[in-house]
Amino acid sequence: MKQKNKMLSTHGIKTLFETRLTQLTSLASESQDETAFKNKLNDYLLSGPIYNPAAARQIKRLIDNDGKTIYEASTEQEIKIETISLLWKFLTNSIINEEISVDLWIDLYHQFDRLYHEEEELPDEKQVQQWMKRWPSGLNEDVRAIRRQNKERIISLLIQKIENRHAPSSRYLFPEGSTEEDKRQLVCQWWNEARFHLAMAIKSPTELNRMLGNSLSEETLQLYHKARKKGMPVFITPYYLSLLNPTGKGYDDTAIRSYILYSPQLVETYGNIHAWEKEDAVEDGKPNAAGWLLPDGHNIHRRYPDVAILIPDSMGRACGGLCASCQRMYDFQSERLNFNFEELKPKESWDKRLRKLMEYFENDTQLRDILITGGDALMSQNKTLRNILEAVYKMAVRKRNANLHRAEGEKYAELQRVRLGSRLPVYLPMRINDELLDILREFKEKASAVGVRQFLIQTHFQTPLEVTPEAREAIRKILAAGWTITNQLVYNVAASRRGHTAKLRKVLNGLGVLCYYTFSVKGFEENYAVFTPNSRSLQEKEEEKRWGKLSAEQEKEFLNLLRNSKDRAAAVQRFCTFHQIPFVATDRSVLNLPGIGKSMTFVTIGMTKEGKRILEFDHDPTRQHSPIIHQMEKIYIKENKSIWQYMLQLQEMGEKKEEYASLWKYMEGETEHRFPLYNYPDPGFRITEKYSHLSVVGNKSIC
Structure with missing residues (x-):
């Protein structure tokens, strides 16, 4: 069904059922009730003229789950599944006083229509390359020309802002008697300092609009004023703001705008937002949702046995933007987390607390990976970051030395991986200064001598447009310091357009950055505007990402190349050229599930009255989990947007719905295997099977 019009009425879709799915409507009219209809459907799927076994299997699953009540993990509410029962009522005109969206009927129409059609061929590489060409990077000269104009306009406004500042202690003041040219030269010089952009960050709707050439709509301004009244922060640096395109012509900056401009749903729900990842909610003395006992406070988050997140009490609890x-x-x-930098500076008590937090890692039997984040790890001042990394190093030494006195099979996991989570290479690439690079280089040299093998900056480029000359230089410097850079993408609507993520992989690969995860957006109401259904993530994996997938032999070759090359960017480019692939698909498409972690292993078991799919998830079988996983039932997630509403949203962005026509068939997924670079090295000894800091009944534990 190719529907050119944006709207499709209930009457229109009913006509499609009656004229194109006559056997289905006959089965409904011949059935006295929902149960009889489901029985007839089951018989038909076994004996009817079916051309698509996968479609039949997926419809059978909808039938089998009809009438079932499930506990939906994100909203923590019970939902009764009535997908096929509602379809019978719809086809027999038995729906009375029930508000049911046409979105449900559209999705079900496509599922039954698939029965009579073999699956179409996947897009070829030429088509994917054409989609990729739609999306320029920030290195494109036409894009850079617009941004140079943006920068000049913003600098003029910053001069006015500095002239009107009443902060005599600020380092960003014009000397008395400065000419206009002097002032412009100073601001151009300060532009290269990260501290300048943080000091001059835009914090009000009025200033935001002025910096964007008064291009924001009245509706957007009112929304921002409402956000301010609710206490929602506004924080955008001049550098990042210069990446937007307020001219109305030239490059499409939707992917950037949708990441920093607030939606009505986000503003409306602010104040009542809950943690999607239940294990992040910590009560003193009680295990989190994954069963882990954590130190008091909110400094350590943990889901898996082998890795924990450290959030310092420092400026690392801020970000370069919200x-x-x-x-x-x-x-x-x-x-x-906030943007009050003075309040976030470490207190005297932080050093003592940091030592206690390191004791948690030191005394844990399984932890071998620390992810320092926030906020943003690189928002911490250099002195603070140096102290944190020094504490990590000393902890690694103590943990390793303690193992000398433990028998084989009783040894604790030693620290093997250190990661810094930061979006500053995107938001504020000038933060990557010489002092920071010295800290990274020195830590790597010391930590490598005590068993740490993997050093990663885990960053977050959302669109090729964020890859600017400044970001390119920051990436080059980090790689030269010996750290690997991996990228995590949040797969929101703008990023999910055909070819967009594939192009981002290509651009990042060309600079030596490896893609790590492509995350589905969390499904709470505040994210409605940016939520992409998981079926699109599967479609992208099967139809676009596939052109960069490596065989097992190629993975081994690529891994050796990465480990033995001093110029990672050149190595990746050579590999892609030799194998004639547009990019290297080293990322996994996943959803972070409440309680059990990352997975894309699911089946669709139903749809709500709004046409939102209900997914039954299982955990990722390729990695180690908390033992609590064995006590957990299946995880059920209700997506917060129907497929049809998503496609209408794409159409509003200028996309053609027919290019996404295969989207309906993606009803089940399987988590991809992990690229070998992201596996932990062999420790060279047998780690104890016992767990520490764990409160799960029936498991080996040394709590």
Whole structure:
């Protein structure tokens, strides 16, 4: 069904059922009730003229789950599944006083229509390359020309802002008697300092509009004023703002705008946002949702046995900007994360607390990976970051030395991987200065001598447009310091357009950055505007990402190349050229599930009255989990947007719905295997099977 019009009425879709799915409507009219209809459907799927076994299997699953009540994990509410029962009522005109969206009927129409058609061929590489060409990077000369004009306009406004500042202690003041040319030269010089952009960050709707050439609509301004009244922060640096395109012509900046401009749903729900990842909610003395006992406070988050997140009490609890789909929006809401830099500077008590936090890692039997984040790890001042890394190093030494006195099979996991989570290479690439690079280089040299093998900056480029000359230089410097850079993408609507993510992989690969995860947006109401159904993530994996997938032999070759090359960017480019692939698909498409972690292993078991799919997830079988996984039932997630509404949203962005026509068939997924670079090295000894800091009944534990 190719529907050119945006709207499709209930009457229109009913006509399609009656004229194109006559056997289905006959089965409904011959059935006295829903149960009889389901029985007849089951018989028909076994004996009817079916051309698509996969479609039949997926419809059978909808039938089998009809009438079932499930506990939906994100809203923590019970939902009764009535997908096929509602379809019978619809086809027999038995729906009375029930509000049911046409979105449900559209999705079901496509599922039954698939029965009579073999699956179409996947897009070829030429088609994918054409889609990729739609999306220029920030290195494109036409894009750079517009941004140079943006920068000049913003600098003029910053001069006015500095002239009107009443902060005599600020380092960013014009000397008395400065000419206009002097002032412009100073601001151009300061532009290369990260501290300048943080000091001059835009914090009000009025200033935001002025910096964008008064291009924001009245509706957007009113929304921002409402956000301010609710205590929602506004924080955008001049550098990042210069990446937007307020001219109305030239490059499409939707992917950037949707990441920093707030939606009505986000503003409306702010103040009542909850943690999607239940294990992030910590009560003193009680295990989190994954069964782990954590130190008091909110410094350590943990889901898996082998890795924990460290959030320092420092400026690392701030960011270079507030992302509209941030998974820690609830922490900004509670003000644990914020932009009050002076208040976030480490207190005298932090050093003592840091030692206690390191003891948690040191005394844990399984932890071998620390992810320092926030906020943003690189928002911490250099002195603070140096102290944190020194504490990590000393902890690694103590843990290793303690193992000398433990028998084989009783040894604790030693620290093997250190990661810094930061979006500053995107938001504020001038933060990557010489002092920071010295810190990274020195830490790597010391930590390598005590068993740490993997050093990663885990960053977050959302669109090729964020890859600017400044970001390119920051990436080059980090790689030269010996750290690997991996990228995590949040797969929101703008990023999900055909070819967009594939192009981002290509651009990042060309600079030596490896893609790590492509995350589905969390499904709470505040993210409605940016939520992409998981079926699109599967479609992208099967139809676009596939052109960069490596065989097992190629993976081994690529891994050796990465480990033995001093110029990672050149190595990746040579590999892609030799194998004639547009990019290297080293990322996994996943959803972070409440309680059990990352997975894309699911089946669709139903749809709500709004046409939103209900997914039954299983955990990722390729990695180690908390033992609590064995006590957990299946995880059920209701998506917060129907496929049809998503396609209408794409159409509003200028996309052609027919290019996404195969989207309906993606009803089940399987988690991809992990690229070998992201596996932990062999420790060279047998780690104990016992767990520490765990409160799960019936498991080996040394709590």
